[in-house]
Amino acid sequence: MRLLVVEDDALIAAGVRDALLQANYQVDLLHEGRQVATLLADGVHDLLLLDLGLPDTDGLLLVRQLREAGATLPILILTARDGLQDRVDGLHDGADDYLTKPFQLPELLARVHALLRRSRSASTSRLAIGPLQLNLATHEAQLAGEPLALTGREWHLLRLLALEAPKVVPKRKLADSLSRWDKEVTDNAVEIYISRLRAKLSTAALQLRTVRGIGYRLEV
Amino acid sequence: MRAGTTLRRRLVHLLAWPLLAVLVASAVYDYVQALQRTQDDQDRALARVAIALASRLDVDADDGQADDFGLHLTRTVAAMQRAEPQDRLAFFVRHADGSTLGGDAALAGWIAASEDDQAAFADQTRGGEVWRVASYAHESSLGRLQILVAETTHRRARQARRLMLDTLAPNVLLVLLALGGVLAGVRLAMRPLDTVSRRIATRDPGDLGPVPVEGLPGELTPFAGTINQLLDRVRESAAHQQAFLSNAAHQLRTPLAGIQTQLELAERDAPPALRERLTQVRAALQRLARSTHQMLALARSGPQAVQQEALEPLDLAHLLEAAADDWLDAALAAGVELQFDARPVRVRGSRWLLRELLANLIHNAIQHSPRGAGVQVSCGVDGDGARLVVEDGGPGIPAGERARVLERFYQRPGREGGSGLGLSIVDEVARRHGARLELDDAGAGPGTGLRVTVRFPSRV
Numbered sequence: 226m227r228l229l230v231v232e233d234d235a236l237i238a239a240g241v242r243d244a245l246l247q248a249n250y251q252v253d254l255l256h257e258g259r260q261v262a263t264l265l266a267d268g269v270h271d272l273l274l275l276d277l278g279l280p281d282t283d284g285l286l287l288v289r290q291l292r293e294a295g296a297t298l299p300i301l302i303l304t305a306r307d308g309l310q311d312r313v314d315g316l317h318d319g320a321d322d323y324l325t326k327p328f329q330l331p332e333l334l335a336r337v338h339a340l341l342r343r344s345r346s347a348s349t350s351r352l353a354i355g356p357l358q359l360n361l362a363t364h365e366a367q368l369a370g371e372p373l374a375l376t377g378r379e380w381h382l383l384r385l386l387a388l389e390a391p392k393v394v395p396k397r398k399l400a401d402s403l404s405r406w407d408k409e410v411t412d413n414a415v416e417i418y419i420s421r422l423r424a425k426l427s428t429a430a431l432q433l434r435t436v437r438g439i440g441y442r443l444e445v
Numbered sequence: 446m447r448a449g450t451t452l453r454r455r456l457v458h459l460l461a462w463p464l465l466a467v468l469v470a471s472a473v474y475d476y477v478q479a480l481q482r483t484q485d486d487q488d489r490a491l492a493r494v495a496i497a498l499a500s501r502l503d504v505d506a507d508d509g510q511a512d513d514f515g516l517h518l519t520r521t522v523a524a525m526q527r528a529e530p531q532d533r534l535a536f537f538v539r540h541a542d543g544s545t546l547g548g549d550a551a552l553a554g555w556i557a558a559s560e561d562d563q564a565a566f567a568d569q570t571r572g573g574e575v576w577r578v579a580s581y582a583h584e585s586s587l588g589r590l591q592i593l594v595a596e597t598t599h600r601r602a603r604q605a606r607r608l609m610l611d612t613l614a615p616n617v618l619l620v621l622l623a624l625g626g627v628l629a630g631v632r633l634a635m636r637p638l639d640t641v642s643r644r645i646a647t648r649d650p651g652d653l654g655p656v657p658v659e660g661l662p663g664e665l666t667p668f669a670g671t672i673n674q675l676l677d678r679v680r681e682s683a684a685h686q687q688a689f690l691s692n693a694a695h696q697l698r699t700p701l702a703g704i705q706t707q708l709e710l711a712e713r714d715a716p717p718a719l720r721e722r723l724t725q726v727r728a729a730l731q732r733l734a735r736s737t738h739q740m741l742a743l744a745r746s747g748p749q750a751v752q753q754e755a756l757e758p759l760d761l762a763h764l765l766e767a768a769a770d771d772w773l774d775a776a777l778a779a780g781v782e783l784q785f786d787a788r789p790v791r792v793r794g795s796r797w798l799l800r801e802l803l804a805n806l807i808h809n810a811i812q813h814s815p816r817g818a819g820v821q822v823s824c825g826v827d828g829d830g831a832r833l834v835v836e837d838g839g840p841g842i843p844a845g846e847r848a849r850v851l852e853r854f855y856q857r858p859g860r861e862g863g864s865g866l867g868l869s870i871v872d873e874v875a876r877r878h879g880a881r882l883e884l885d886d887a888g889a890g891p892g893t894g895l896r897v898t899v900r901f902p903s904r905v
Contacts, residue, residue: 236703243710278695305698306691307741307797327702327734330709393770397762438785438823439769 226341227251227269231261232276232303237326241274244330245337258282265296272341275320277304285320292319299340303328335391343388354387355445356429368429379422381406382415386433386443395440453635460627465620472616479608487601488579492564494525495581495594498536502546506586515547522548522594532597535576541589548593556580556593569595577601637662641669653680694741701734735808736864742801743853743866746873754795754877758905761824761833762787764796768803768822772811780816781838783807788825792901794878802874805867806835806897812863813839813895831901836887841895847884875899 228250232238235256242252253270255261258279265273273291277284288300302323322336346352350362356369364380366373375383385402386394396412403410403418419441423433432444501521518538526534537548537556545553551571557580559565565580574597581592641661655673658666708730712723746754765787776783803822810820818838825832842850842857849855851872854865875882880901887894 234699234703237699237706240703240706240710244706247710247713278699303702305695305702307694307738326698327705327730330706393766393773395766395769397766434773436769436773436783436785438787439766442773 226271227253228272228274228337229253229255229261229264229270230274231255231258231279232274233257233279234276237276237303240330241333244334248334248337250337258284258287261287262291262294265291265298266294270298271344272337273298273300274337275300275302277302277306288319297344299344301336301340339389339391342390346388352384352387354390354443355431357383357387357426357431359384359387368426368431373425375422375425378403378410378418379425382418383422383443386441390443390445393436393440393442397440399440452638453631456631456635457627460631461624464623464627468616468620468623472612475616476609476612479612480605483604483608484601488564488566488577491566491577491579491594491596492581494522494534494536495564495579495592497521497525498538498592498594499581499583499585499590502538502583502587502590502592503585518547529596529600531600531603535595537593539591540587541591546587546590552578552593552595555595556591558582561589568598574598575602637665641665653683690741690744693744697737697741698734701730701737705730705734732864736866739805739864739866739870742798743870743873746798746801746870746877754798756793756795756878758791759794759796759799760789760791761799761831762789764799764803765822765824767800768807771804772807775808776811776820779811779814781811781814782819783811784819784821786821786823786825788823790824790826790831791905792831792878792903793905794901795874798874798877802871802899803833803835805870809863809867810835810837810839810895813837815839818894826904827900830903833899833901834896836894836896838887838894840892841886842884843891850884851882871897871899 226249228245230238230241230245230252232241232254233256238254238256242254245252253264255264258281261273261275261282264270273296275284275288284302284304288302291300299322300320302320303326304323305326307325321340324333324336342352342354346359346361350360352359352361357373358367359380360366361384364377366375366380366383381403382399385399396415399415400410400412403415419433419435426433430445434442434444436442498518498521501517505517518536522534522536535549535552537550537552538546539553539556540546555567555569555576555578557565557567557578559580559582561582561584563582567578567580569576569578576595577598578593578595581594583590583592637660641656645656653676655676656669658669658673661669705727708723708727712720712727715723765785769783769785772783807820807822810822814820814837820838821834821836823834846857850857850868852865853869856863856865872882878901880899883898883900885896885898886892887896
């Protein structure tokens with residue numbers, strides 16, 4: 226996996242690069258926004274990590290230009306500005322996620338993993354998280370190399386949780402999604418499917434955490 | 446100007462009272478004049494009766510019938526009385542030397558001095574009635590005579606009353622029309638003021654754009670111009686403040702991020718003895734980062750913030766879902782269980798300010814709860830409004846200190862270490878939303894944990 230990091234602050238840039246290298250990613254580093262479009266045109270990068278406070282470039286404008294030029298790679302924005310408006314603008318302009326400075330490296334890595342997992346699943350129809358493998362085309366699941374037997378609704382829920390991981394997915398969202406896909410499903414029904422899923426995953430290094438009153442999170 | 450005194454009221458008062466005074470004075474003058482005229486007419490009529498009596502006396506004297514004066518005079522007066530049946534007529538005639546020629550001798554006391562062939566008039570009272578008296582002196586062949594004619598004033602009083610009504614009716618109508626005219630005129634004249642007041646009143650509180658001056662009366666143009674200059678300055682200052690905060694955020698957070706990133710990497714590579722120090726430094730750095738974030742948040746949410754955050758309809762339950770994602774790891778690390786009860790309820794609010802509010806409450810709750818305790822976060826309908834509640838399993842805050850903990854930088858004795866800004870931010874954000882902040886015990890008494898309730902007055 227090859228990542229492009231665009232960050233003008235030398236300390237952050239070096240730290241992020243080293244952390245990503247230690248996590249076995251290939252990293253290209255830019256301190257300015259000018260060459261980003263040229264570099265991405267080769268199509269060799271799998272993710273763009275973009276600082277919004279570049280001195281020479283309006284970060285949000287750059288994201289929009291990249292999207293208009295047809296770039297599909299996931300974009301993770303780093304920003305020192307706060308306020309959700311920034312995020313809303315960012316996501317509307319084609320960024321996939323954002324992180325406010327200062328951030329912790331594990332958080333950054335988790336976001337990068339999640340974005341890459343999702344973009345890979347879109348291009349390869351395969352979704353991998355820890356020992357779990359989901360084939361989005363055939364609806365087959367494997368746990369630690371062994372086939373995992375899942376009902377349609379269980380598979381649907383597991384796919385949603387794996388796509389969103391490590392985010393907490395609200396029960397409401399799970400029920401809505403199941404209801405769109407199948408007949409009307411209540412929050413209580415979701416609880417039953419989750420407990421069945423949890424039993425089936427119990428042998429693996431994969432945990433389905435309950436956040437009481439909100440929803441669930443799939444953790445490696 | 447006194448509160449409640451409007452320009453319209455002033456104008457109406459200043460126009461209406463003088464106008465009313467002039468109208469009343471003119472009505473009174475009309476009435477007095479008319480009354481005077483009719484009384485003069487009636488006095489002349491009374492005088493004519495006296496003159497008629499004098500003529501009759503002259504004729505009788507010439508005819509040598511002086512002895513029958515009394516009878517003749519009584520007949521003459523009786524004839525006149527028939528012509529004027531409403532009032533009683535009485536007379537008295539005597540010589541200048543005091544001998545009575547005829548009539549009612551009881552009237553002798555009413556005789557007043559007058560020039561020859563001139564009548565003197567007076568009002569006299571007898572038997573509870575008012576009489577109008579005409580005294581007349583006449584030089585006849587019999588010598589100098591004093592003739593007195595008196596008439597009750599019933600008809601005069603009635604006429605005065607009718608005159609009063611005749612003057613009153615048109616004048617009341619005139620006053621009403623004039624007042625109506627004043628009110629309508631003032632209203633019409635004030636319409637441009639109403640228009641500009643409405644324009645200003647219906648503006649969005651965050652709108653710092655100029656007040657439109659077109660269509661304003663000339664008197665208001667300098668006023669609107671001054672307001673617009675002031676708004677220009679406020680707008681400029683808001684832009685400066687916004688730019689400063691944005692720069693400050695960047696200038697403060699960028700080095701913090703760099704140091705934190707490098708520290709984390711150094712911690713991984715460091716030998717155990719050094720790692721412990723680095724961990725402590727990183728914890729301190731995180732507190733610094735948190736304080737920085739809180740001060741920036743306070744600068745944007747507090748009363749000194751010129752630019753008001755826009756409020757939009759949002760669901761508190763969605764905020765709780767986002768908070769669950771934001772705070773789950775911190776809660777797990779502290780060994781505290783986060784529990785939610787998120788009932789859908791929509792309020793008007795600023796998403797990021799409410800997120801800051803919730804972040805500060807949940808952060809505090811996790812910090813103050815012992816390992817193994819729970820933190821409950823809930824939202825839902827509350828009467829006509831909505832409520833947001835965070836309860837922790839910590840020691841709570843004694844009732845006496847609950848007001849003080851909302852002060853900026855206040856540290857509770859024995860609990861130093863935080864920035865002392867968390868609850869200030871919560872308080873400011875609640876104020877910005879018109880919400881009420883309540884601190885009390887989570888359970889039945891002290892030591893059962895702290896419950897913070899934010900009550901929003903209305904839902905959308």
